[in-house]
Amino acid sequence: MTDYGHDLVFGTFHTPTNRDPQAPVRLARLAESAGLDLVTFQDHPYQPAFLDTWTLLSWVAAQTERVTVAGNVLNLPLRPPSVLARAVASLDLLSGGRAALGLGAGGFWDPIVGMGGTRLTPGESVDALDEALDVIRGLWDTSERRGLRVDGKHHRVEGAKRGPAPAHDVPIWLGALKPRMLRLIGRKADGWLPSLAYLKDGDLQRGHAIIDEAAAAAGRHPAEVRRLLNVQGALAPSRQGFLQGPVEQWVEELSTLALADGIGTFVLATDDPDTVQVFGQEIAPAVREAVARERATTGTAPAATRRGERAITLRRPGIDYAAVPAALATTAVEPGDRAYDTVRHNYLRSGAPGLVLRPGSAAEVAEAVTWARSQDVPLGVRSGGHGISGRSTNDGGIVVDLGRLDGIDVVDEAARRVRIGAGATWGRVAETLAPRGWAISSGDYGGVGVGGLTTAGGVGFLGRTYGLTIDHVVAAEVVTADGRVVRAAADENPDLFWGLRGAGGNLGVVTWVEIEAMELGNEQGSVVFSQMTLDATDVAGVLERWGGVVESAPRELTSFLILSPGRRGRLADGSDDQGPVAQLMTVWAGDDTDAAVEQLERLATAGPLLGHQAYLLPYSGVVQAGDKHHAGGGDPAVRSGLVEHLDAATAQAFAKLALSGEAYFLQVRATGGAGNDVEAGATAYAHRHQNFLLSAMSSSQERLDAAWDSVMEPHVDGLYLSFDTDTRPERLTDAFPEPTLARLREVKRDWDPDNVFRANFPVPPAGPQG
Template identity: 60%
Template sequence: MPDYGHDLRFGAFITPQNRRPEAVVDLARLSEQAGLDLVTFQDHPYQAGFLDTWTLLSWVAARTERVHLSGNVLNLPLRPPAVLARSVASLDLLSGGRIELGLGAGGFWDAIEAMGGGRLSPGQSVQALSEAIDVIRGVWDVGERGALRVDGAHHRVDGAERGPAPAHEVPIWLGAYKPRMLRLVGTKADGWLPSLGYLRPEDLAAGNKIIDEAAAEAGRDPREIRRLLNLMGGFGSSGDGLLQGPPGVWVERLLPFALEDGVGTFILGSDDPVVLETFAEEVAPALREAVPATLAAAGTAAGRLRPARALALRRPGIDYDALPASLAARAVEPGDRGYEDVRSTYVWTGSPGLVLRPSTPEQVAEALAVARAQAVPLAVRSGGHGISGRSTNDGGIVIDVGALDGVEVIDRERRLVRVGAGARWGEVARALAPYGLAVSSGDYGDVGVGGLATAGGQGFLGRSYGLTLDHVVGAEVVLADGRIVRADAGHHPDLLWALRGAGGNMGIVTSLDIEAAEVGDVVFAVFVHDASGTAAFLREWGRLVERSPRELTAFLTVFPGQAGAAALAQTTAVWAGDDTEAAVTALEPFLELAPVLRQQAQLAPYAAIVAPHRNPHRGQAPMLSRSALLAHLDAATATQVAGMFAAGDITWIQVRSVGGAVNDTAPDATAYAHRTQNFSLSVLVNEARRGSADRAWEELGVDAVYLSFESHGDEELLAKAFPPPTLERLRRIKAVYDPDNVFRHNFPIPPADPAPAAG
């Protein structure tokens, strides 16, 4: 009974007929909606009655969101491998990692010749396929130095540039039946994809034996190779064929293929929507339950596939084989192709031992249970853009909730929206724009919802509408003990209070209910000034902001000019509305602060100014930052900060206006209690002058900080982030919801000591 350790997957095999093209696309979309994992299309480029398969795959990728796509199988003799490699990688990048590559050596040679392809003997076609795999993998291997060279008899590249790399580790599956092809599967491929109708009863076992022996000879683990199977059949009360009859009969007859032949993917060939839905909704779930149940009854358990090359990179303290099947398929370990994309945050480099990527709240609970059972650090990531760097770690586990990214308007009259914690604010803004709604949410579209909305949320609409968390009225949370609860005014109100300002200490938020604002177009302005007199500029800029109408929210960044030139100051300002005349009146005084080097102002949709950038998160450089919440940019503060900048202690200054509506909320209404300040100041410390910078910073006498802009984690900061009454209340709530202090790897809030027993 081979156990190749693969999770069960189910797919559709759809005919790409061109009589009714939209019907083919509808079948693909229905397959996704019904819950199938994979949609495939046969590829016969010489068949005039078919759509071109690659064009169809591209179109379907744009019309679907979750399902993976593949040719079944692509006709290699008519698709040059170097171009095919770039096509696959490009579509994989555009689709978010949803493309697989099924390849065939070619079989209908008269038709292939008629289309301009060269005829090959069976042996030559296998050799050509082997060379093609080298070309394709070489194009994808952007980490390899030097240009790509493959000197094959049938496929040759000489100095080709590598890239792009796909978004995920695209598997190469081969349609194979004969021994030479099967040996090639074992030597180089990631999957075996035959059709059941072309096989005799003993062929699967015999084919597996050849593949496994070839893999072992090549120094590979046979478990690296997924076994897939194309099926044909129909549903009814009874039938004579193997797969004819009700769903229960299908499950009974498919079970041996999974248990005895190690098939991990079943792909049903049908153009009947009812048949595909029945397969997805009745057969697939039942078979997923039957396989582990049968294994458990036999005293065995399903294994988990890990390529042999990755085993040596596993980190101590993590039981990798304990992952449930629901998490294993999307988990990323060191050595996986996708590891570089998930190991780090936008700013900080990390090297976690395991990144779990749940896609439902229930899977988040499973991931948390796995993490709690390990003796390693835990980090939770929504977007990974935070300056503090606490959404990654070294050697630990990261729970990345990026797949929980839904945005839904659940009550337009109340302006109530439900947002997944893994969504990015640019995506949220774009989704809400058609409704004339917006949520004030920082100043950058790639920032994740969960981290910002539970820490504060100092955004471009702050003075008009307050912090992001001021409008959070409900949340779904996975608690430390694995329970999934709602927190709102009627359910766990103490937890909701704590989530709004200290959410990272209380649980893993999976979604938030937020009351959005009525916002359409806004006036967006950018001014760049010569800030040679930095102290005076800071002071006057602060006074001007405080005198401005609430509709205006302004952010200021001061940075060095090029080649030793004077300091430059960039003001980014948003007027929350489309009254251009009032906006101009409020903005014009900023032009008088200092010599203006650049200015622009425009009426634009709010979504346009926080558009998602989708920048890769590869850890640009450690950012040592300090934060202060200030009532005013007074002369003493401005002089001290400007002096640090001039001395080189700090390399960057940002000031965000946070007065106005932010301070309308009572200090005890949320765990974010600082409601008297008008400005949020943050600076980047020059690490080479860290000692001098720390001493100069202490002279500011900072008594309130914003933790999202802090890279220092000492206990003194916690007292400045949360005033004593707030911190004590948080500790009591922490003792209720996280008494074991599971969520201690952010800025830790220790749970209150248990009350002494009455005696």
């Protein structure tokens, strides 16, 4: 008896006929509507009666919403692995994580050679497939910066650039029967995909034994290899043979294959619509129920809890891995998993969480929060993972990753109201809104996640026109500390709604927000984007003059200044090293180029001009989509401060900090404008009179704190919590000045009295009422 405990998956295997090109597409859509999980197609590129399988898979993915698509199996000799890797990753990204890779070594060599392929012996074809797996996995692994090199006999790559990374951990299933291929599956693949029609009595168990032995030798648990099976059959009123009979017979025989023969995925080879419908609506649910009932009796552990020895060794204390809720276990990532390096870090912060949960709905987020509360480890919440503060990851704790909650939908065209999932990135939001001529001010980088920015503030490139991002949030869905899913708006849970806008990370997990977009006044959503470089030898003077121009400019202009302090000493040729340089990134919110040029010319008077480029382009071209994959970035210390004006004293202080050598990156962002039209008490972000946000980055928190406290503290008035890694208790009133802090502590008491959400600039709950 063999049962690997895999959650059961049901799919279909169709002929990609081109006689009626839409016929296989209709079958795929029918499979999805019938509740099936997977749609696959044969791949015989030399067969002129067939559609090209890869083209068909792409078309089907675009015509469906939920099912996973795969070749069954793709012909490796006619599909170079480096190109195939990028094709699969691209389809996975475009479909939202719905691609799987079924791969075969090739078998029909005459037509393969006829199509230009190279004839291989059986042994050579296995070697070629082995090398291909290294190429494919290597190109998907974007955590490694160096180019990929695979020095194979059949497949070679020499410094190929890696990427793109797929949207999810794409499984690779191999179609195989012979022992050498089975051993390869045990060592490197994610699934075994044979066809029942080609198997003899005992072949399944013999195959399992070979795979399991090879997996154990490679440090893997046998359950890490999913066992799939292509099956054929026919529905009939009475029993006429294996899978030839009524629904009850199918349920009995498929259940036996799952419980006694280790099959976790059943793929039905059929082009009959009625059979597809019955298989999805009647047979699959009944088999799931029967198998679940038997497993409950025998106590079979889910495959998701049975990882390789390396993964088990790397598990962290304080987490009950065996008790991860079933709905979360299938997508969870832990140390030792192949996907771990893609989810452990954030943009600038290295992380080593003990478990990353990746819920796909608000209900699953609630389940994740409830379960995480029962574990004795820190809890982090990540939307895009870009946060400079680094609070969305941790060491040894649990991270709830909201990346799958990335929908973007216009819910009210007239009001320009957009509902955005917390896991979406601002680059994608900008792309979605651009055709309408709309935009939402959202920082300066498209890879930033929606959830973090819309709960902290949002000092963006359109800020002086639009205000802070939070100023246009009109509703949010929130998972609370006690696992409820609630809506927050001005007319529903108004105290929570107030607190979410500025201190949201302290109050719950936001799963979506509704935001009112701004209209840019032109059909293309175009803005003027300027990149200007100034000689900043006179650091204080440049800062003061630039600040004066920004404050006096029309609100359409928002400008950010990055200060590069320069290096001391001389270059090897004896010439002076480069001195301080100021880089200005400026946006004029609209397509009035004459007005924009007039203000940009004023900015250029802040210091000697070294270079300037300006463009008229959609806002989506300014905030371009960024990669969600992060690899850490030096774990910097960061301090921030808000000021009303860049007057002489403030500019001189910031110049002194810049020239001290204690900070390697300094930035000033223009805020104010429309953001200061909002009353200080309207949101938990209370800084409504300042016009500039200053920040500095260093390799040492201790040294930066000392330099900042002595040089900048007398001049700043408040801080921006997303740009600050100094969380000493005395900094709390800098983030939330009174009376905001007192009210926020009361909201915290009402919604998170046990301080579950304490990783994001922790706010202590107020004491009990009365």
